[in-house]
Amino acid sequence: MxxxxxxxxxxxxxxxxxxxxxxxxxxxxxxxxxxxxxxxRSRPQAVTKATYSHEVGRRLTFEVPGTPVAKGRHRTAVVKNRVRNYTPEKTANYEAYVAGCAKQAMAGRPMTDGPVALSVTAYFSIPSSWPKKRQAAARAGELRHIQKPDIDNLLKSLKDGMNGVVWKDDCQVCELHNCSKGYCDSPRVVVTVEEI
Structure with a gap:
């Protein structure tokens, strides 16, 4: 030594x-x-200046024009011998569209950080192949939309689209009020968020 x-x-x-x-x-x-x-080792986090507020009774109502799109199942692919999970493109595009509509409706107001109640009414287009009597019944609300997509999958795509815009996370949704789907000449989704 x-x-x-x-x-x-x-x-x-x-x-x-x-x-x-x-x-x-x-x-x-x-x-x-x-x-x-x-x-x-942690990745550097982006610095964001998000502000939150909670005011009981504050209400936000906005529309998402176009045919409602339900949350699709995550897809799996093998890329370079690694398994990769991803959201289908149609779902990701719709969630981004919902986020844009919500951001426009928020008009610079801060996100809420407390519990909220959510109401959603989804309107689908009336098939042109239906007889006029059936189309009139659908317009009057006598016929309900009982085909796919399911209402819960519609809620998932809407709630995920509003993450980081209306609320911090969709776990803040504590109550669901009046969630329904029906027919209309102009397909759209009407969303109401109320702080409770």
């Missing part, structure tokens, strides 16, 4: 490091010193 390795060992021993048992030429912390977990 040369003098430089002896000096290094002495310096490490002075700092509380000692020779590990049964392991040759490896250094270990003494068992009496507390061992801190290794620091995790």
């Amino acid at each position: 040369n003098s430089s390795s002896t000096d290094v060992r002495a310096a490490l021993a002075a700092k509380g490091y000692g020779m590990g048992r049964g392991v040759r030429d490896t250094w270990a912390r003494p068992s009496t010193a507390p061992v801190a977990p290794p620091a995790r």
Whole structure:
């Protein structure tokens, strides 16, 4: 053993490091010193200046023009020998469209940070192949929309689209009021969010 390795060992021993048992030429912390977990590397977070407010009774109503789109199931693909999950393009585009309509309706108001109640009415177009009598019944609200998409999947796509715009997260939706779907000449979704 040369003098430089002896000096290094002495310096490490002075700092509380000692020779590990049964392991040759490896250094270990003494068992009496507390061992801190290794620091995790974290990605740099984007700095956002989001403001939140909550005012009981505050209400926001807006429309999302066009045919309502339900939340599609996540898809899975293998890319470069890795499994990748992704949201279907149609769903992602509709959620972005809902976010744009909600942002326009918010008009610069801050997001809410408290519990909210949500009301949704989805209107689908009346099929032109139906007889005129059936079309008139659909316009009058006598016929209900009982085909796909399901109302709960419609709610998912709307709630995900309003994340970060109307509320911080859709877990803030504590009550659902008057969620329905029907027929109309101009397909759209009418959304009402009320702070409770």
